[in-house]
């Protein structure tokens with residue numbers, strides 16, 4: 001039977017020692033060993049069933065890891081203090097001096113800045129490509145390329161990567177294929193289509209309450225163990241560990257991810273269809289008019305739709321700003337970056353989450369200054385929300 005990510009989340013349940021229906025939260029940074037030899041064996045990596053120190057793992061981080069691994073259909077997971085902590089650790093683990101990365105150019109601004117500005121200081125260089133143009137992806141691969149990197153659904157242009165085709169290229173050139181699935185948890189299971197490593201910002205849909213930052217890396221047991229290695233693991237040595245308390249709260253929120261993703265997607269599709277009828281320049285991968293609609297449709301788990309992100313180009317930053325301010329005034333949502341909150345969030349990507357890119361780079365990839373990215377909320381009455389949005393938009397544009 002095909003792997004169901006929602007069933008996988010449901011089927012891993014923890015209780016506490018007293019029959020409590022939630023797991024106990026571990027409140028310790030260090031752990032007692034009965035025998036001195038056990039401690040020595042644990043540090044030598046020969047004994048794997050003991051906790052040594054919470055920067056490595058804790059009972060609470062392990063529970064969140066197990067559920068995320070079940071969801072992504074991977075052998076193991078490690079959780080991090082942020083999405084950037086997860087992404088930078090994966091890259092530092094896989095790439096050493098003189099290695100090379102081929103990455104999509106439409107990626108999260110922080111990831112882009114890390115590859116473009118930070119990694120060259122360690123002699124790791126990146127070629128940024130249009131990930132939807134397979135010929136240019138292939139042409140960018142060099143003998144020293146180690147890693148192929150993309151987002152399953154890109155930020156902020158919402159282009160879908162053809163994961164199966166990219167995996168073929170990665171296999172042919174012996175590259176590790178890393179996919180950031182932050183925009184499409186449950187919607188896409190990247191390992192179904194060949195991703196070797198899946199990275200997440202838990203901050204967004206997965207936690208869903210915009211009250212913490214967190215990240216995760218899902219992959220083979222060997223790779224996750226290499227990240228946690230006390231001698232040369234990036235997770236262990238760079239120290240970007242998620243706290244036990246937060247791991248427990250993220251796990252509780254993860255329980256409702258399936259119903260949240262379905263609702264985010266349903267609401268976003270409704271608004272996208274209305275905006276399209278209104279003649280607005282709306283981009284949503286669930287619309288037939290979207291250039292990645294076919295690929296998206298072939299890759300999604302359909303019960304979760306096309307996710308909750310859409311963009312509308314309001315023509316100028318002046319119009320975009322006015323519309324966003326009006327929508328906030330009317331209490332439709334918040335003028336804020338980030339995504340995956342119960343409430344609609346909107347921001348002008350060019351001057352916020354993608355401001356790491358120069359105006360030239362932005363225009364080359366098709367990011368216009370009037371482009372507003374919406375993370376559509378869980379509004380119960382989305383028809384009312386649409387009417388309210390429409391009146392804000394009409395007031396400014398007419």
Ligand SMILES: *Cc1c(COP(=O)(O)O)cnc(C)c1O
Nearest residue numbers: 082083084108182201203213214
């Ligand atoms: C937010 C985000 C990140 C970074 O995650 P943090 O938790 O903010 O560190 C990485 N990738 C994508 C696609 C994101 O949206």
